[in-house]
Amino acid sequence: MVHTPTGRPARMALAALLAATVTALPAPTPASAAGPGWRNLAAGQAADANPLKGFIPYAGTYTTFPHSMEWFYLPLNAVMTGAHRFDWRALDEQLDAIAGRGHQAAFRFYLDYPGKPSGVPRFLLDQGLLTRPYDDFGNDGQSVSPDYDDPNLAAALDRFIAALGRRYDGDPRIGFVQLGLLGFWGEWHTWPHNGDPGTENWFASQAEQLRVLNAYDDAFDRTRLMVRYPGADNKAHDLGYHDDSFAYSTLPGPGWHFMDLMRQAGTTDKWRTNPNGGELRPELQGCLFNTPMDCPGDGDKDFGASVAQTHATWLLNHHAFSPGYTGAAYDQALKGAKSLGYELRVTAVRTGQRGRGLDLAVRISNDGVAPFPYDWPVQVAAAGRDGRIARTWTTSWKLTRVMPGEPAELTASLPLGLPKGDHTLVLRAANPLRNGVPLRFANADQDTTVPGWLTLGRINVS
Template sequence: MTRAVRAVLALALALTAVTAAGVPASATPTSTWTPLTYQQAPADNPLKGFMPYAGSYQTFPHSMEWFYLPLRDLMTGPATFDWVPLERRLNAIARRGHHAVFRVYLDYPAKPTGIPQFLLDQGLATHSYPDHGNNGLSVSPDYEDPRLVAALDRFIGALGRRYDGDPRIGFIQVGLVGFWGEWHTWPYDGGTRPENWMASEATQAVVLNRFESAFKRTRLLVRYPSALNKDLHMGYHDDSMAFETLPPTPWHFVQRLIDNGVTEKWRAEPIGGELRPEVQSCIFDAPVSCAQYEDYDESVTRSHASFLLNQAPFEGGGFTGDEWFRAVAGARSLGYELTVTEAALPAAPARGNATVGVRIANRGLAPFYYDWKAELAAVDSAGRVAKRWTVPWTITGIQPGAAPAEMTAQLKLAGLGKGEYDLTLRVVNPLPGGNDLRFANAAQDVHSGLLTLGRLTVG
């Protein structure tokens, strides 16, 4: 069991008895636990589901957008950077109320090189190739050149200093190495060609360790599980989901998880990726019409993926009819689904203070990976918020299939007039205008983000 998995399991155990300022873990005798009704959560809950390439789309529910950027657009010298191209992308996506997921590359077949010009001017050696439709347009760099290694180290450090914890960013994929930033140079890495252009383990370790040290809040993903990253605080992205995912083929994603002993790493670190382009437009047909594919549900269940790049439902007219509904179900099946199973409110009119509680279960495939703040509010009969309380509750790391996490807090009622109020729970998205996190409950208001827990009477 890795250090990261041990940490999140400890957190999950702690969540079963979260309290506020010395309040007992269970509700007081004057409070009553009342079941709340389950109802499916929306498919566009934040930080999960399908996402398109960055752009304005109305054809399919989503909360994130994806893009690539070449390193040469961001790094102008050995220690100078131009963040404008990244800022433009992040701001455009944030204005649409979505989080960004992105990857920076050096080498993208069939696109102009992403290598910073100053490195080429210094004489960095490169390899031309015709594979992957490239025809010599992009070039693979010499990853062992100390000037390139030093540049990558400085770039990652600068990126972390500026963007770690940025509320516009959902996830960052650890790119920079290999074709498309996908950490391979096939067939020039032990494939059908005699050359091996792939970065050495020493260079890979520099990139991986620098990313881990530079990002403490924003969550990271790398393409392949390996001995070099199994104990690092980063997850994985399967860019061939439902195509090269399932065992026992050695290079398939889940088999790599098994072989590297990280099948449980999803409990602490996110899994994402891309639904393989060849199956995006056909895997939700009934019956499936793809020439080659793997079972979607099994691929998602065994990988515990939270989000996938899937352009097909967004472009053109998108999906229609039953195919659209099947795709929505496929998107909804990714990641977390949090539901409040019970809420505890005072059974009699409260004065001065009130002890309240919730029990939250996860019916999804993965936890929620960020520590977003929880807020309670008393809403009067006119629908106005009469008082708010920030409570030290966290939904982070609540595990699928585990017993509901129980959290209680004592609310100070000073300033609330006598009468009845709806007590509501909200998990605050730190992205202004971002999709609300909505619980899988019938009492969830999908527009306001408020989940009604029950009636609070102030005496």
């Protein structure tokens, strides 16, 4: 049982309420299915957009598809202006714009993005950093591939990652940070320049990859991290993965697909503690949800199986926002977006008086494929007949521990400290982004008493 500490003001209020009684009023549904003292809560539809999950667009204003996050890239030289100098305005401007729309951000930094100007900071070029021009992926010499094992570059990345973590770890504007930095698009590969017969290997050595992994793991304790490829070298790190060829080269088979690598690395169950994400393969975005599905060419093309095996929480799918889906394709895409990540529902509640406090227990199920990715504060509040909240309690409940298919029972003892009369208990997981999308439970009584809160039932204090 979780006990919420009470301070001196709360104890004084309790002393004046020695005669208080708490009575749970009859529920509209039979209690027998939940067990003695329990009241069932009616199920409802999951929200079309819940925080930190679903399909997301490149950063911008869109009303064509429900969403709670936005995606962007930034070149390293946009913020790293010297060996020990940083100008964070470019990053803050993006984060502020996205937060202003009530959304959290997912992003990565890059040094080399085919088709865009190089992201390598000028000071590294002045120090003699080797770079390689190329024409692959329509680059036509615009960007260059740096020598990732150059000691000056390695030291600069150490300093950048440490500074990024000091400033932004736990920032409520941020949902996920992808490690980036290495390889084309920051995707941790330089294919076709990867050492295959007849090619040079331009990618970072294993030692440099591990150095970047360790630097990010050291710099971030609260904000969730993701790296492109599962591997034995990152299995023990506190990070998840992003499959950027989702539903194309996801399912196991040839030995190099995403789930092949997950199995080889022994990370197939890591989704229980570290969320996975990625990008729906761009060639599939406009056709995968058609009926019948009419995507040409090769690839898995099995969205449902890819979600089930990866336990993905969110995917970049810009087509959903521009040009957008219509008709049956929209319905299928929305169903696909809602199948990602968590789907939380409170199935039953029990209240009772014990001494001077309220004993509260809730049963929560997760009908999704992954746990909620953060331990946002889970709060209980008492609202009066006017819908105004009279008191709020913050529990120590952890939604990250509510696993798919493993219902949880959470309990707390709450000091009353309420005025006499009827009150309605409500529940929420508080989004730390002040105007962020509220987490909505898949219950019929979500938002019925107070917007953003789930109604649990009534109590009477006399």
